[in-house]
Amino acid sequence: MTHGTVAGMLLTDLIQGRENRWAKLYDPARKTLGAVAEWARENLNVASQYADWVTRRDLDSAEKIPRGEGAIIREAGLPVACYRDPNGVVRRYSAICPHLGCIVSWNSVEKTWDCPCHGSRFAVDGHVLNGPAVSGLKSLDAPKEKAA
Numbered sequence: 001m002t003h004g005t006v007a008g009m010l011l012t013d014l015i016q017g018r019e020n021r022w023a024k025l026y027d028p029a030r031k032t033l034g035a036v037a038e039w040a041r042e043n044l045n046v047a048s049q050y051a052d053w054v055t056r057r058d059l060d061s062a063e064k065i066p067r068g069e070g071a072i073i074r075e076a077g078l079p080v081a082c083y084r085d086p087n088g089v090v091r092r093y094s095a096i097c098p099h100l101g102c103i104v105s106w107n108s109v110e111k112t113w114d115c116p117c118h119g120s121r122f123a124v125d126g127h128v129l130n131g132p133a134v135s136g137l138k139s140l141d142a143p144k145e146k147a148a
Helices: 002-016 033-050
Strands: 069-075 078-084 090-094 105-107 112-114 128-130
Touching: 069 105
Parallel strands: none
Antiparallel strands: 069 078, 078 090, 105 112
16 A cells, blocks of 8 residues: 555656656666566576476376376476376376466475466366466366267
């Protein structure tokens, strides 16, 4: 709420053409040495997450995933998020976050697929639990035919 009040005062002064002692502090074009270092660190982290496209996998095969757990495997060079349910059935989803394309990771504590780039979280069945992603992980399993 404090920043909303400051914004109102700043905008009023800008419209009126008046000086404001906080204008320099809140200037969107401001750059500090600390901010540049933080920007570089954050962007190197994002770049390293995209390296997972080439290198990342947790296991060689879905057969090695314990019941109630998930892991990333590779199929035809692509990352696949596999979850083995308590009955032993393996469900396969694209491990590519639909938000901006990072590779999700299995969170064994929460039993979720988590995106390290922007924080999206997905349930074991691929649906979105938390954004910024607005769609779930794409299922790679063939749809079951309905009985006639």
